[in-house]
Amino acid sequence: MNGNRFGRLFQVTTFGESHGEAMGCTVSGCPAGLELSAEDIQEDLDRRKPGQSMITTSRGEPDAVSIKSGIQDGYTTGTPIGLVIQNKDARSGKYEPFITAPRPSHGDFTYSAKFGTRNWGGGGRSSARETVNWVAAGAIAKKILAREGIELKAHVNQIGDIEAPDVSFADILEHSEENDVRCAHPETAERMQERIAEYQEAGDSIGGSIYFEAQGVPVGLGAPRFDSLSARLGQAMMAVPATTAFEFGLGTEAAEWTGTERNDEWAFDDDGDPTPVENDHGGIQGGISSGEPIYGEVTLHAPTSIPTSQQTADWETGELKEEQVIGRHDPVLPPRGVPVVEAMLALTLVDFMLLSGRLNPDRVDDRPGEYDTEYHPSSPRNE
Amino acid sequence: MNGNRFGRLFQVTTFGESHGEAMGCTVSGCPAGLELSAEDIQEDLDRRKPGQSMITTSRGEPDAVSIKSGIQDGYTTGTPIGLVIQNKDARSGKYEPFITAPRPSHGDFTYSAKFGTRNWGGGGRSSARETVNWVAAGAIAKKILAREGIELKAHVNQIGDIEAPDVSFADILEHSEENDVRCAHPETAERMQERIAEYQEAGDSIGGSIYFEAQGVPVGLGAPRFDSLSARLGQAMMAVPATTAFEFGLGTEAAEWTGTERNDEWAFDDDGDPTPVENDHGGIQGGISSGEPIYGEVTLHAPTSIPTSQQTADWETGELKEEQVIGRHDPVLPPRGVPVVEAMLALTLVDFMLLSGRLNPDRVDDRPGEYDTEYHPSSPRNE
Amino acid sequence: MNGNRFGRLFQVTTFGESHGEAMGCTVSGCPAGLELSAEDIQEDLDRRKPGQSMITTSRGEPDAVSIKSGIQDGYTTGTPIGLVIQNKDARSGKYEPFITAPRPSHGDFTYSAKFGTRNWGGGGRSSARETVNWVAAGAIAKKILAREGIELKAHVNQIGDIEAPDVSFADILEHSEENDVRCAHPETAERMQERIAEYQEAGDSIGGSIYFEAQGVPVGLGAPRFDSLSARLGQAMMAVPATTAFEFGLGTEAAEWTGTERNDEWAFDDDGDPTPVENDHGGIQGGISSGEPIYGEVTLHAPTSIPTSQQTADWETGELKEEQVIGRHDPVLPPRGVPVVEAMLALTLVDFMLLSGRLNPDRVDDRPGEYDTEYHPSSPRNE
C-alpha cells in the first residue's frame, strides 16, 4: 500500500525503516534556481537528531544527508532532488521478544495484521525515525518560504501538567532553541526539564504539546472545500507520529466562545487594506489564509516505549507475557518533534504557494545571471 | 483553483453556491451492485436540512436530491453517480451591504482577495450550505459500510460551557436523534437547548463540539505515513466548516497522560487473537485501524453570522461601518453538523476500505442473481 | 471504479449514460475572471451534436447545456463550474436483443464482466455520447487558451483509403468546417463524402483519422518524465472512443528517418532567440513544448454499430445468434470526432499552462475593473 508521498505540486516521497540500511526521500517539484547545499538541510536534521541531549534517546545517528541529484553548481535544477541518509547505529536485536508479541500501543499489531509481516527492528517503517526524511524535505521548503518572506517556528508549550504561558513569535524565535526542551519560556523550560527527569527516573514517559506559528503568509493560500488550508494542515500534522490532536486558532477553546467574542471586526491597515483588528481566527478564514499569522497546536501522546514491563499477547505461542521494551528511547516527544512540526507546516505552505500560483513551479531565479546554462527567451512566443 | 474533490478511490466532486441555481456532486468510484435510491440519500439530507427546528435557520430548502446517472433498476452500475439538488429559497439581496465590506470572520475577504471576485450571496461557495453535497455522498458511503458491518454515529457533546458526560455507542444510536440539539444525553440536551435560547435572545451565537464513533472497522485501514487513517481523518474533519480542532482517542488530554497510563496492554480475545485490554489509543495504532472502535471529537466555533452590528471596512468607499448580517442563520452549528461529521467519517472509511482491498472497487454484488445484464466469467483467464 | 476525471489542476469530472436522464460535468480549477456564457460552450456542442448532417446518426439531441454554478454576472468565480445536459431522445428499447449477448467489439462484454452489470441502453457509460461532456469542458479550456494567444484546430485527414494532402493551419481554420466531413481540403472532402455514402449503402462503416495542430503554445509546457507533454497528450487522445493510434510529429514515419534527416538544426529568430529551422520534432523536445507548432494525428476505427447482422453469444441462453444493431449510428467517426480531439488537446494544454505557472490558477482578471466584488490587496503582506 502506498501513502508515502506528501504534497500535490511539491511532492515528497520517502523510504526507509528504523533499522534498515538507509532512509531517503525524493523531492519532486522544487523550482529551479534555488541555492541549496547539504548544510542547509543538515542544520534541521541536527535539531531532530537522537542523542542530542539527556532527554533524547542515546542512539548514535549522525543523520548525515547526501544529495544524489537535482543540484548543479549549488543551485536546484528543477529536477527531482534525491536525498539519502545512511543508518549507522541499527541494533534490532533488542526487539526480538516482540516479533510475535506486539508492544503496547505501537504499530506492531496493526502492521503485522495489515501486511502479514513487518520489519520488527525498532518499529521498522512505523518508527518516528522515518521523520528524518520529513525534516530533510522540510528544510528545502523552509528555504523557499524564507525567500518569500514567510517565517515559521514551533516550540514546546506543554509537557504533562506544565503549560507555558503565551509567548510572542519573537520570543519563540529567540528562546526556543536555548534549552533541551525547546520551550521558548525559559522558566517553564526548567520546570519541564525537572518533570521529565522525574518520569525518566520512574521508568515512565509523558505527553506534551507543540505550538507553531507562521508569519508573512500571503492572503489566498488554501483550496476550499476539501483542500482548505486548515484541512491540509490537519492532514499534515495528524501524520506526525504520536499526534492525537490538531488545533488552529482558538482550537478546542472555540467551543466556549460566543460569536460576538470570536468574530474579528475589520479595520484598515496602513496601506488602506481591510485588516482584522484581532486574530482569533488563527490566520485562516473560509479555509483560506487571511494574511494574519497562522498559529495552532499539536498534542503528542507519551512515548509508548518505556523501560517498564507491560503485558503482551504472543500470537505464536498463544501465551501472555510481561515484557519490557529495551531499546533506546525518548522520555518525551515534543522536544524532537519541534523540527518535525515545522517541516510539515513548511511543506504544506510551500505546496499551496505553488498551487495558488504565488510561486513559479519551474524557476525561482535566485541563480546569478552569469550562470552558464541560463536562458531567458525574449521572443513573444515564449511569454 | 480546485480543491473540490474528496477521496482517492471513492471520489466525491462537488459544485454549487449558497444562493446559486443548484448544488450537486458526482460520486465516482462507487462499486456496482449496491441497492440505492434517492430515499436512502434523502434521509440524511433531512437531518442536515435548514428549518428543521427552532435552533436552525428558517431558510426553506426541501433539499430534494435527484439522481442523474449511475443507477439502473435500483442498483449502482459502477459508473459515476450524478446528484443534483436545486436551491429553492435563495434570497441574496440581504447580503448587499457586504459586497465590498467583509463580514467579520467569514470567507468574504479571503475569497475576494484570492479570486479577485466572489459570489457574495450568503457566502457563495464558502457557505456551509455546500455540505449538503457531502451529506448526500456520505449517505452512499454509509450504505456500503453498513453492508460490511461498519456502523458509525455522531452526537453533540458540548455547547458552550455545557458538556455531556460520556455516553455509550448504544446510547448515541438510541438517543442522539431524539432532540433538536442531537445530544445523546437527554438531560444535557435540555440544558443545551436552554443555553442556546439564551444566546439567541441575546442576538449572539455559541460554539460547541461533536463526538463521533465508528464500530466494526476492520484491522488494517490507513496508509502510513502521510495517508495514515488519523491524517486523512484530520483532513476530512478539518474541512468541515467552522472546525477549529480535531481530536481522536484521548485528544488534547493525551498531553497529561504518562506512557504507563496510556499504553494499552495486550490480551487475547475469544478467537485467540491479540486484543488491547483498553482503547485509549482510539482505534488507531501506527496510523492503521486496530479493530477497536474509532472515536474522536470535532470542535466547531460559534456561527459568525449574528444579528448584532459589528464593524467592517469597505474597500470600495474606504470607510468603516457598523453592519448587521441579516440573512437567516443558525445560533449554533453542531446540531446540523452531526450528519456532516458522519459523512466525512464515512467517506474516509469507505475510501480506505477500497484502498486496502477490503472492498472490491468494481462490484459488491448485492444485486439479485437473476439481474439480466449480470455476467460472471467462469473461465480461468478471467480470475 | 473511478477514471471519470481528467486533468490535475484543471479538473474535469463527468457523469452520464447514453440513454440516462442527463449528462454532466464539473470543471474544477478554472481561474476566476473569465467571461463565460452557455453560448460559448454551445457552439462546440453543436459541432459534435448528432443529426447535424446526412453522415451522422439521426438521434435528435439538442444538447443544450445549462450552467449550474461557478459563474456570476457572466464571469467565472474560481469555484467549480457545474454543467448539465439533458438527454431528450433516449430510446433504449432497440438494444434489448443485446442485454445478455454482447455486440461485436463494443464494451458490452467488458463492462458486464467488470461490473457484473451494465447500463445496456446504447452502450450506457461506454457510449461516445459521453464525449458531450468533454466538448463542453474543452470549450472553456479553449477560451482560456485563446486569451493566451494559443490557437488550436483539427480536421479529418483520412477516411478509409482516401487521404488528404498536407494542408496549412490557415487552411484548416478556413475550410475544415465548410463540409460535413470536416476535411480542410475541399476536393478530398467530396471524395470522402462519396466513399462514406458507398459504405452506408452497403450497410457498413469505415475508419479514418484526424489531424490536429496547436499554434502559439509557449516554450516549457510538459513535465518529464512521466507527465511529458507527449505522454499526457497520449493519454488524452487514447481516451477518445475508438482511437487505436496516437502520433505526433513524424509519428510512425519516424521509424524510417535517419538522425541527420530528422534532427532540426538551430538558427536564430528575429528576436535573436534560438529557433529550429524545421519542425520535424512536432513542437515537443525532451517532452517539453519547444514553441513550435504542436501537431499530430489520431486514428479512429470504424464504428462498431452497423446495420448488418453479426454473430454474438448469449451468456443467458448459451446460444449463438445472428443479430443486427438497430439504433441510430454514424457510418464514420472522424467528422464528429474533430471537436472531441480539439477538446482533449485544449484540456491537456490548459492543464499544463496552470502546472507550469504560465496561468494564474486563481484569477485571470478578464473582468472589468469596476466589478464590485473585486478586491486587489495592495499591502505587501499580500504579494
Added chain:
Amino acid sequence: MNGNRFGRLFQVTTFGESHGEAMGCTVSGCPAGLELSAEDIQEDLDRRKPGQSMITTSRGEPDAVSIKSGIQDGYTTGTPIGLVIQNKDARSGKYEPFITAPRPSHGDFTYSAKFGTRNWGGGGRSSARETVNWVAAGAIAKKILAREGIELKAHVNQIGDIEAPDVSFADILEHSEENDVRCAHPETAERMQERIAEYQEAGDSIGGSIYFEAQGVPVGLGAPRFDSLSARLGQAMMAVPATTAFEFGLGTEAAEWTGTERNDEWAFDDDGDPTPVENDHGGIQGGISSGEPIYGEVTLHAPTSIPTSQQTADWETGELKEEQVIGRHDPVLPPRGVPVVEAMLALTLVDFMLLSGRLNPDRVDDRPGEYDTEYHPSSPRNE
C-alpha cells in the same frame, strides 16, 4: 515541476541525471509478501545496460542496483522499496560545446528555457539513461504479474525500412533475446544488424519500432473514460524517450478497415464463456481488457546524438556554429528500448490489477507460513 511519478496505486518515483552521482527510484504500493532480490531486478537492468553489444553506446555502466528498504528476509514488507544505482562512468566534459548552444532535437533548449538552467552533462535529466529507474521498477511489477499468470514481452519489429513479419508470442519469447537487435525473427535480425552497421559507418543513426504483447491479462482492467487501459498505456508508452507514435490492435491501419472487417464476432470458449473469434480489437474493448492478448507497437525516432556536425545557435555568443556531439551513443534505440517498453507495460498493468481489486494492495502472501512476523487475524472483526 514534478512529473517524476508513475502509477496511482503502484507508485514509482524516480530521481537522477545522466552524469550525476546516482540514479534511484522508490516503489511505493508494492504488496507485502513478494519474494524479491536485487538479482531479480539486475536481470532486466542488464538487458538495458549500455555497452552490451556493438550497436550500443560504449559507456561502461554496471548499473548495479542496491535495495535500501522495503525488503526483509527476501520478501517485500509492503513498505516503500528504495532503489539506488550509482553512476560510474560519467564524463560530462564532452558536452561543453553545447552548454549554451542546444544540440539538434534534444531537450537542451526546452529544459534551459523552462527551468532557466539545466544539468548539461549528457542531457542530464532528459537523458534516456533515466529509464534505468523504470526498468528497475518494472522488474518488480513483472514479478507480481508473473504470479498472476500474466506474461509480457516485446521485440524489435522494425529498423528503418526493414520490417519483421508477424511472429507468434511463443517466437518472441524464444528468439527476441538471441540477437543484439532483439528482433524475434532471426533472418530479419541479421538484415537489421547490417543496416544499422551501414548507418553507423555513415556517421548517422536510424529509427525503428517495438512490438509488445501481454497474455493472461484478466477481463476488467481499465477505468474508462479518462483512465481507460488504452489511455494509460498511451501515457506510459509516449513517456518513453524518442517515442513518436503509440498503436494498439490494428493501430493506424484501422483507418482503412470497415466495421464488418474489424468487428470481432462472438463465440463460446470451452468454459462456455463468450469469447471473440478474432482479436482485431487488440485485447481492449470499451477501454477495458477483454481477456484476449493485448498487443501494440511503439515507434522510436532515430537517436539525435550523431557523430556528424550540425548547426546550432549559441545564445551566449549569439553566433551560429557547426558542432558534433562527441559523447558515446547508440546508432539505434529499439534494441535497448525493449526492456523499457516491457517495464512501462508491466507498470501499467500491475497498477490496474491493484485499481481493479484483482490484487490485494497490502499482501500477496507468497511468504512461507512459518515466517515469524506473520499474523493472520482469525477474528471476524478483522475480515
